[in-house]
Amino acid sequence: MYPTVLFWWAVTLAHCTLAGNVCPKPPEVPFAKVDVNKIIYERGEEITYTCDPGYSHHSGLKKYVCPWSGKWPINTMRCIPKKCSYPGPLRNGGIDFIDLNYQSLVHFSCEPGYILNGIDTIQCMADGQWNATLPECQPVTCPLPSLPEFGVISYHKLSPGNVSVFQDKISFECLPSFALFGNETATCMANGNWSDIPTCKYVQCPHPATIENGFVNFAVRRTFSPCHSPYVLDGPRESRCEKTGSWSIKPTCKAPCKIPVSKATVLYNGRKIKVQNDLKEGILHAETLFFFCKNKEQKCGYSVPTQCIDGQLTVPACFKEIGLLQSIWKTDPAELAPCAAGVNSK
Ligand SMILES: *[C@@H]1O[C@H](CO)[C@@H](O)[C@H](O)[C@H]1NC(C)=O
Ligand SMILES: *[C@@H]1O[C@H](CO)[C@@H](O)[C@H](O)[C@H]1NC(C)=O
Ligand SMILES: *[C@@H]1O[C@H](CO)[C@@H](O)[C@H](O)[C@H]1NC(C)=O
Ligand SMILES: *[C@@H]1O[C@H](CO)[C@@H](O)[C@H](O)[C@H]1NC(C)=O
Numbered sequence: 563m564y565p566t567v568l569f570w571w572a573v574t575l576a577h578c579t580l581a582g583n584v585c586p587k588p589p590e591v592p593f594a595k596v597d598v599n600k601i602i603y604e605r606g607e608e609i610t611y612t613c614d615p616g617y618s619h620h621s622g623l624k625k626y627v628c629p630w631s632g633k634w635p636i637n638t639m640r641c642i643p644k645k646c647s648y649p650g651p652l653r654n655g656g657i658d659f660i661d662l663n664y665q666s667l668v669h670f671s672c673e674p675g676y677i678l679n680g681i682d683t684i685q686c687m688a689d690g691q692w693n694a695t696l697p698e699c700q701p702v703t704c705p706l707p708s709l710p711e712f713g714v715i716s717y718h719k720l721s722p723g724n725v726s727v728f729q730d731k732i733s734f735e736c737l738p739s740f741a742l743f744g745n746e747t748a749t750c751m752a753n754g755n756w757s758d759i760p761t762c763k764y765v766q767c768p769h770p771a772t773i774e775n776g777f778v779n780f781a782v783r784r785t786f787s788p789c790h791s792p793y794v795l796d797g798p799r800e801s802r803c804e805k806t807g808s809w810s811i812k813p814t815c816k817a818p819c820k821i822p823v824s825k826a827t828v829l830y831n832g833r834k835i836k837v838q839n840d841l842k843e844g845i846l847h848a849e850t851l852f853f854f855c856k857n858k859e860q861k862c863g864y865s866v867p868t869q870c871i872d873g874q875l876t877v878p879a880c881f882k883e884i885g886l887l888q889s890i891w892k893t894d895p896a897e898l899a900p901c902a903a904g905v906n907s908k
Pocket of ligand 2: 724
């Protein structure tokens, strides 16, 4: 009988003791686990929190002991997600993400004209590393374009590996007598095609008309050679056979000018010379000559320019030719003291 009573007494006592002094399940900590998972914990029993994979300990205590009171102390433990490093930059492409935390996704894309070589999405793993390596944006390549008929390649930019890539250029020119229509330069486009390739068409110009007082030189590149002296060419020396089948220009030979006075001292090419001695042949088209006039009030001389335009030269109105007899007492205006600036035909 006694042993039975004693046993029940012992059990009851044990129960009372335990009821007041055990700890319940410990508080949950986000992204962390407790090493020993139980319903109740004995006084003095120690538990340790560990952050989940992909999270690291940020602050607070990890270890807690079930106290005599049976109430767990306030839990201060905090775990935060691990961060992966910025995976970029991606040349010729873009990177899209919200954050770089554990489990986050990063998306890659390429600019027009570039193709993604590699994976387009990577994920931050528990060890703080990305699950794959950064992809590359590789330029689109264009195959060799078809040559225009009667055309040749005049310039071709090749990229490493002897390929044409996005934005590379190729230029063409046509064989002699063929004119190029379209754009002489084509570009490798984002879709892997070349922009329009030009065409070469046969073009013939009529036999160039002869020019008055000159001749056409066909020997080299259909050149209009200088006019017969003393005619001078007005405009460029060369005329091109245009795509339209006509000549770019028809140059003309311009006539020289006779000086319409019999006697005068003039300024020509910076020198004072006598028309009757040195300019019997006149001057060439487009050349300029200065006549001297007299200012009677101030008794000084001034010069007035005049230009030869295709055989026409106008003598300034103020010029007075001095006759042979007058020259005995009249001074040539060219010999007078030059007038002060601003004094002229008054
Ligand atoms: C990396 O993660 C992304 C996104 O979850 C997935 O699509 C891809 O297949 C993974 N790559 C590798 C090499 O595991
Ligand atoms: C590229 O092409 C040229 C001529 O077509 C050739 O001489 C050269 O060896 C090539 N280079 C490479 C790297 O293939
Ligand atoms: C020719 O094409 C290039 C691109 O390939 C462009 O940049 C250029 O403006 C074009 N030229 C003309 C005259 O259209
Ligand atoms: C490239 O050019 C070819 C021939 O003109 C055409 O059939 C094809 O659709 C073009 N490709 C693209 C992507 O535009």
